[in-house]
Amino acid sequence: MQDLHDPKLRLEQYIGMKVKRKRVEQGLKIIDVARIAGLSQGMVSKIENAQVSTSLDTLSRLCDAIGLTISTLFSDYDRPEGGAQLTRSGEGMEVVRRGTEKGHTYQLLSYQRGKKKSYEPFLITMDDASEVFPTFSHPGQEFIYLLEGRILYRHGNHLYEMGPGDSLSFDAEVPHGPEALIEVPIRLLSVIHYDDTQ
Missing domain, CATH: 1.10.260.40 (lambda repressor-like DNA-binding domains)
Structure with a gap:
């Protein structure tokens, strides 16, 4: 049929x-x-x-x-075919970014982003509580969602203590990054959204 x-x-x-x-x-x-x-x-x-x-x-x-x-x-007639990229747990493409040498693991969760890079979703894992972390500054808006662990996260001059289920949204050009890992391992979802100039 x-x-x-x-x-x-x-x-x-x-x-x-x-x-x-x-x-x-x-x-x-x-x-x-x-x-x-x-x-x-x-x-x-x-x-x-x-x-x-x-x-x-x-x-x-x-x-x-x-x-x-x-x-x-006629509800289903001429419906766009669609198609999404499914990334199974643990199958994100591992990428190297600033912080990788500090024990951070970055898994890029989506590779098909159309003609222009409009967003990048990462699963970031950190497990060494004694490390000193770099700050990051890059174009776009960033959204982070903490899945596991506890972290003190810096954005500019502000510090945010975060636990599982907490999220933070901010201008990514302002220096930001982990200030301290309070409880490891830490897993957080980071989505960076770029404007049309990327």
């Missing part, structure tokens, strides 16, 4: 498949639908088998007979 989301599906095929599926779900036979809609059995069969282009009036009567609204009938 063809997929309703197949972009190559002709409109008549789409209508036929949708109508037949709904009729079968309702437990109705073609003869029942034809009688309720005031159509011939042959016409109902031809519509279901995509052998005829039907008028809106006929289609409306047919849909009424099987309890299908016109808006629902």
Whole structure:
């Protein structure tokens, strides 16, 4: 059976498949639908088998007979195909950034970002509480979400103590970074959003 989301599906095929599926779900036979809609059995069969282009009036009567609204009938037609990148746990691409030499591990969680780099999501792991950390400064806005551990995080002259579930959003051009790792290991999600100039 063809997929309703197949972009190559002709409109008549789409209508036929949708109508037949709904009729079968309702437990109705073609003869029942034809009688309720005031159509011939042959016409109902031809519509279901995509052998005829039907008028809106006929289609409306047919849909009424099987309890299908016109808006629902067309709700999936011509829907964009879509497609997302799934990154499984532990499968993010490991990248080297400032701080890597200090024991930070950076996993880039998305690699397909369109024509321009608009954002970068990282999973960052830190596990050495005795390290002195560098500060970072780069274009864009950054959002961090602490998943595990406790950290004292600096942004400019402000310090924020963060625990699991806490988040921080800030201008990434202002110097920022870990001030102290209070409880390790630390895992945090960092999403850097760039403006249109990147």
